[in-house]
Amino acid sequence: MxxxxxxxxxxxxxxxxxxxxxxxxxxxxxxxxxxxxxxxxxxxxxxxxxxxxxxxxxxxxxxxxxxxxxxxxxxxxxxxxxxxxxxxxxxxxxxxxxxxxxxxxxxxxxxxxxxxxxxxxxxxxxxxxxxxxxxxxxxxxxxxxxxxxxxxxxxxxxxxxxxxxxxxxxxxxxxxxxxxxxxxxxxxxxxxxxxxxxxxxxxxxxxxxxxxxxxxGLDELTREEAIGLLTGLCKSEDMEMSENLVYYTLDKLHWNIPYFIQLIFSKLVEMYDGAISKESIDAAYNRLCSENFLNTWSERLSEYREYEAPARQILKSLSTQPAGMERNAMLDILMTGQGAAKIEEVDYTLSKVLEMLENDGYILKKDSIRAFRSPLLRDYWFNKFVQ
Ligand SMILES: Nc1ncnc2c1ncn2[C@@H]1O[C@H](COP(=O)(O)OP(=O)(O)O)[C@@H](O)[C@H]1O
Ligand SMILES: [Mg+2]
The missing domain is CATH 3.40.50.300 (P-loop containing nucleotide triphosphate hydrolases)
Structure with a gap:
């Protein structure tokens, strides 16, 4: 089996x-x-x-x-x-x-x-x-x-x-x-x-x-496991994929949760014409970003209720900044159009929103910078809400 x-x-x-x-x-x-x-x-x-x-x-x-x-x-x-x-x-x-x-x-x-x-x-x-x-x-x-x-x-x-x-x-x-x-x-x-x-x-x-x-705790797969999963999936469909292309795919996904590996693999299968190349991996990735597979990540923001709108503002900005953003820059975004007296309230909202987005796997904090945890999710967000 x-x-x-x-x-x-x-x-x-x-x-x-x-x-x-x-x-x-x-x-x-x-x-x-x-x-x-x-x-x-x-x-x-x-x-x-x-x-x-x-x-x-x-x-x-x-x-x-x-x-x-x-x-x-x-x-x-x-x-x-x-x-x-x-x-x-x-x-x-x-x-x-x-x-x-x-x-x-x-x-x-x-x-x-x-x-x-x-x-x-x-x-x-x-x-x-x-x-x-x-x-x-x-x-x-x-x-x-x-x-x-x-x-x-x-x-x-x-x-x-x-x-x-x-x-x-x-x-x-x-x-x-x-x-x-x-x-x-x-x-x-x-x-x-x-x-x-x-x-x-x-x-x-x-x-x-x-x-x-x-x-x-549970997070992404180890590198060895991610390689094993992708290689195993290829074998199950009799698809050839060189070691270098496996690495290329996993590097591109960056956040190697099994779900994303399964998703990109499903696109590779759909598009397979006898060989896999960097170009076909890029095309599979782009398809994922432009289709609806990742919609649940957007839909479930409705659970944030009063924090949904600020969460969306933050994610939208982050999707344009692959290197991530400082907290102050995000505060500026939420303050746009608000009176200066609101700063404490908005600052608290930001803390709350960032905590929720981190817990839910959207973003990651490294030193003082926050960025999308997954480039796949970031590119999807950019495609859907910015471009
Ligand atoms: N150990 C695993 N091996 C292979 N695929 C997995 C594994 N864990 C998760 N997946 C993939 O992720 C999807 C979601 O897994 P699931 O266990 O339902 O996640 P959660 O309960 O955290 O929402 C699965 O349908 C499958 O595509
Ligand atoms: Mg579950």
């Missing part, structure tokens, strides 16, 4: 490439009973890595669960996903003789939920607390288990905007924390998110609910 060109969804099995160091590191931490927090920009490869870890841990005999919170926007939905995923993977206890009536009745309701039957009624506060408490006691804490919760912050962010949102968010985070605090538990958690959970919780004074998690 060999790798195939996949663009967008998480990759699994033979399509997963590299990440050796990160996997070893994660395994080591999980084996030592750590629960992990993986925060990285979208499309870096978080979900793929999480799924690979699940594969490895399953092979070692662990029970594993993958819950994708991108699939829900309500608390009911959250509960349903958790209950069903735990049921499917044997995380809940079985009915036993000595079990209390409360637990037995919750188990009964779990059966109904997973057959598409009745929902839990969590509108009444006491019932809800009771239910979550019972669910906690139903988890088998004595078996090696890995539970991946993907896109937690995205979900909490949506919940937060609902009626009593802050309270709901606090409740869920505290519940998840209480599950990790069960004495001698062998259940480990991996929370993935493209929106920083640390920023989110600290802004809501809920930092304490995640301070037991070990931070885990």
């Amino acid at each position: 060999c790798i195939s060109n996949k663009i967008g969804p998480p990759v699994e099995g033979d399509d997963f490439f590299g990440r050796g160091k990160e996997i070893r590191n994660a395994n080591r931490l999980l084996d030592r009973n750590h629960s992990l927090l993986l925060s990285a920009p979208r499309r870096i490869g978080k979900s793929s890595l999480a799924k690979r870890l699940i594969e490895e841990k399953q092979n070692q005999g662990w029970k594993c669960v993958y819950i994708d919170l991108e699939e829900t926007t309500t608390e009911d939905g959250f509960l349903r996903l958790v209950v069903e995923a735990f049921k499917k993977n044997g995380i809940w206890k079985q009915l036993t003789e000595g079990m209390s009536k409360g637990l037995a009745s919750v188990l009964d309701r779990i059966e109904k939920v997973s057959f598409g039957g009745i929902d839990f009624d969590i509108r009444i506060r006491e019932e809800q607390e009771d239910l979550y408490k019972n669910l906690k006691e139903l988890i088998k804490h004595d078996e090696d288990t890995l539970i991946v919760v993907d896109e937690l912050t995205l979900f909490l962010g949506i919940l937060n905007k609902r009626e009593n949102g802050a309270e709901k968010v606090a409740f869920i985070l505290n519940w998840l924390r209480s599950l990790r605090q069960v004495s001698k538990t062998k259940v480990r958690w991996l929370f993935c998110g493209s929106v920083g959970l640390r920023n989110f919780t600290s802004a809501m004074n809920l930092g304490y609910t995640i301070n037991d998690l070990t931070e885990f």
Whole structure:
């Protein structure tokens, strides 16, 4: 079997490439009973890595669960996903003789939920607390288990905007924390998110609910891995690509996240006429910049709400300055047309915007200079919004 060109969804099995160091590191931490927090920009490869870890841990005999919170926007939905995923993977206890009536009745309701039957009624506060408490006691804490919760912050962010949102968010985070605090538990958690959970919780004074998690980073591939991925993709399509051209492509991308390598490769395949040259690589790259593949990077700025407009101003200017810009030059841009009295406010906005753009992988700070992290993204931005 060999790798195939996949663009967008998480990759699994033979399509997963590299990440050796990160996997070893994660395994080591999980084996030592750590629960992990993986925060990285979208499309870096978080979900793929999480799924690979699940594969490895399953092979070692662990029970594993993958819950994708991108699939829900309500608390009911959250509960349903958790209950069903735990049921499917044997995380809940079985009915036993000595079990209390409360637990037995919750188990009964779990059966109904997973057959598409009745929902839990969590509108009444006491019932809800009771239910979550019972669910906690139903988890088998004595078996090696890995539970991946993907896109937690995205979900909490949506919940937060609902009626009593802050309270709901606090409740869920505290519940998840209480599950990790069960004495001698062998259940480990991996929370993935493209929106920083640390920023989110600290802004809501809920930092304490995640301070037991070990931070885990993910960035571009190592040079060797990037070479291996591109070479492997070429092999899978029987395409010849010399070592020098592989280097040329990776240098051109500069930020070697697997997604961008997969993207440019898909263009090379489309245009392939028996040989790859520098010219065809340039043409593939230019096509990526001028087509819509990178639109999500623009669209998701709408999540910045009041910071969207200044973020766009900054990115637009940066797209014209490959060498990057000093902070003061960016402040000048945001101050254009504003009275001098506004400077403090605008300065704060700039700090906020720069932090968000850095966290989300748009830009990089080196010494006092900020620049686009990826030339591909910069050229796309220039094409789309300046030229
Ligand atoms: N280890 C990997 N090997 C090959 N391709 C990958 C790998 N990780 C990510 N990708 C590429 O990136 C895309 C997005 O990966 P994904 O795991 O969904 O990222 P995230 O969860 O961070 O948004 C995939 O569709 C694939 O093209
Ligand atoms: Mg993902």
